[in-house]
Amino acid sequence: MDEEALPIEVDGEDDDGGEVDDAREIDALDLPMPVLAVDDALDLLRDGELEIVGRLYASSNNALLCLLRRPSPAGDAAADIVATCVYKPVVGERPLVDFPDGTLARREVAAFEASQATGWDIVPPTVLRDGPFGEGMLQLWIRTDPAVDPVGLVVESDPRLRRIAVFDAAINNTDRKAGHLLPVPGGHVYGVDHGVTFSPVPKLRTVLWSWRGEPFAAGELEVLRALRAGLDDALGATLRGLLAPIEVTATARRIDRLLEAGVFPEPDPRRPALPWPPV
Numbered sequence: 001m002d003e004e005a006l007p008i009e010v011d012g013e014d015d016d017g018g019e020v021d022d023a024r025e026i027d028a029l030d031l032p033m034p035v036l037a038v039d040d041a042l043d044l045l046r047d048g049e050l051e052i053v054g055r056l057y058a059s060s061n062n063a064l065l066c067l068l069r070r071p072s073p074a075g076d077a078a079a080d081i082v083a084t085c086v087y088k089p090v091v092g093e094r095p096l097v098d099f100p101d102g103t104l105a106r107r108e109v110a111a112f113e114a115s116q117a118t119g120w121d122i123v124p125p126t127v128l129r130d131g132p133f134g135e136g137m138l139q140l141w142i143r144t145d146p147a148v149d150p151v152g153l154v155v156e157s158d159p160r161l162r163r164i165a166v167f168d169a170a171i172n173n174t175d176r177k178a179g180h181l182l183p184v185p186g187g188h189v190y191g192v193d194h195g196v197t198f199s200p201v202p203k204l205r206t207v208l209w210s211w212r213g214e215p216f217a218a219g220e221l222e223v224l225r226a227l228r229a230g231l232d233d234a235l236g237a238t239l240r241g242l243l244a245p246i247e248v249t250a251t252a253r254r255i256d257r258l259l260e261a262g263v264f265p266e267p268d269p270r271r272p273a274l275p276w277p278p279v
Contacts, residue, residue: 062092089136104195111194157210176206200250
């Protein structure tokens with residue numbers, strides 16, 4: 001992607017007059033961030049008119065901040081449905097040595113589909129669609145609660161993060177940073193940035209090791225069993241449209257091992273246990 005062609009200045013830019021690189025700064029901008037039901041959000045992400053606002057400076061994969069708009073049937077602009085989202089075009093993905101090129105956007109969508117299958121609503125609504133720079137991932141922007149520090153949640157082993165730790169173990173998340181946790185008003189915590197998941201090679205890297213070796217709760221085991229059953233049914237069919245067959249098979253085997261062990265995984269001493277940077 002020709003970075004010079006990207007609209008990199010964001011309305012409400014930082015003190016240096018450049019790109020806004022902090023999620024809390026973006027949350028503070030005067031951008032529409034309505035709370036939408038999942039189905040309504042997915043419809044808007046799939047079919048809404050996409051307008052690029054700017055590039056997320058800290059992103060290594062040319063993630064773009066965008067507006068989505070669904071015009072009112074009556075032609076009343078004030079009644080349009082408008083929301084903010086992130087668009088990560090495939091052509092902007094940075095090549096990695098341990099993941100096939102051009103696959104990160106599909107992994108983000110696969111993580112959303114797996115999240116939906118858990119019933120835990122961990123990943124915000126996410127779709128794969130065409131955009132100004134070609135096919136990419138679109139995800140609803142989630143406004144966070146400024147009173148809650150994600151790092152504090154990790155340090156304090158907040159129990160709301162247990163579900164995310166289970167989810168990450170199931171999808172083999174190699175990049176769970178504290179900054180990828182989005183606490184929102186009302187107490188729910190979302191997780192984002194799942195482009196490096198579902199590797200067939202065990203490589204869990206996460207800041208959520210507080211429960212390592214502890215038994216899964218009954219509800220957590222129930223969700224893992226449901227995920228495993230889904231991989232032999234509709235969820236498996238969906239993931240095979242997004243991932244390589246070996247990656248879907250490896251996910252099933254990984255969940256089998258989690259169920260057999262019955263406990264949160266321990267860090268592998270042969271591999272890095274933490275992402276870098278961890279925040």
